[in-house]
Amino acid sequence: MEIPVIFQAPLDIFGVCNEPVTQTEKRLITSIHKEFNKAPAIDTSKIRAFRLMKGKRRWMEIGTESKANLAYMTHILDDPNLIIDIDIHNNEEGKKRLYDLSDNLNYHFLEGSSSDAIIKNRIDKILSGIKLDGLFIDGNHMFNYVFNDFASYYKYLSSDGFIFFHDIYFIGHSKSKGVAQFLSWLSTILPVYQISGDRAASLYMPHYSPETVWGGIAIVTMKDILALEKKLIY
Numbered sequence: 732m733e734i735p736v737i738f739q740a741p742l743d744i745f746g747v748c749n750e751p752v753t754q755t756e757k758r759l760i761t762s763i764h765k766e767f768n769k770a771p772a773i774d775t776s777k778i779r780a781f782r783l784m785k786g787k788r789r790w791m792e793i794g795t796e797s798k799a800n801l802a803y804m805t806h807i808l809d810d811p812n813l814i815i816d817i818d819i820h821n822n823e824e825g826k827k828r829l830y831d832l833s834d835n836l837n838y839h840f841l842e843g844s845s846s847d848a849i850i851k852n853r854i855d856k857i858l859s860g861i862k863l864d865g866l867f868i869d870g871n872h873m874f875n876y877v878f879n880d881f882a883s884y885y886k887y888l889s890s891d892g893f894i895f896f897h898d899i900y901f902i903g904h905s906k907s908k909g910v911a912q913f914l915s916w917l918s919t920i921l922p923v924y925q926i927s928g929d930r931a932a933s934l935y936m937p938h939y940s941p942e943t944v945w946g947g948i949a950i951v952t953m954k955d956i957l958a959l960e961k962k963l964i965y
């Protein structure tokens with residue numbers, strides 16, 4: 732279905748995401764997936780969304796698994812990069828492959844849950860006032876964790892920064908709601924945009940089928956968060 736104009740994302744910001752994935756992008760991600768032992772499937776929404784990070788320098792990713800996405804980001808970001816990686820698992824091989832990519836990578840790995848106070852304190856110390864250009868929330872996909880990741884870390888974004896969420900249609904299970912319900916709630920107070928499959932960027936809309944749908948990227952801009960804060964603070 733064609734997206735009605737009222738649901739569309741502003742072209743001046745998200746226009747760059749609307750171009751289809753190129754052969755060059757596909758080749759790059761395919762070779763990275765091979766190198767980092769990640770399944771070959773290509774997530775076109777990630778490639779399209781992360782174009783917003785071109786020319787930027789500072790990236791934090793919650794949930795990094797193979798580290799293939801971090802490797803991809805080293806090709807997107809300008810040098811010297813600041814990359815902060817939080818994961819509950821320590822993937823030594825993935826880290827080594829990442830170090831092999833660049834000599835001047837300013838890379839910090841934090842082993843633990845993004846919801847732990849120790850991790851939050853360490854992030855605060857590493858950044859000490861430095862602002863991030865992008866934050867990718869892709870750790871635990873349950874409502875309370877996604878809420879925690881957004882609420883704890885959005886303040887570290889620069890005024891033109893972006894917060895990205897993955898698996899945006901995941902509705903959780905009988906014991907806990909998922910990313911989709913969090914984003915549905917968030918979109919009642921802030922514009923939440925989605926990049927999904929090959930479709931143009933638009934406002935977020937949960938999936939209409941009851942079965943689990945993976946993938947998709949949601950984006951919140953720091954500009955919108957600051958505008959909301961301004962309205963709320965007297």
Ligand SMILES: C[S@@+](CC[C@H](N)C(=O)[O-])C[C@H]1O[C@@H](n2cnc3c(N)ncnc32)[C@H](O)[C@@H]1O
Nearest residue numbers: 794795796800817818819820844845869870871
């Ligand atoms: C879907 S994978 C991440 C994939 C990666 N971002 C990519 O694009 O290739 C999810 C990761 O989140 C990690 N994880 C789960 N719960 C977490 C938490 N509370 N804090 C940090 N990482 C977590 C898992 O260990 C796993 O490596």
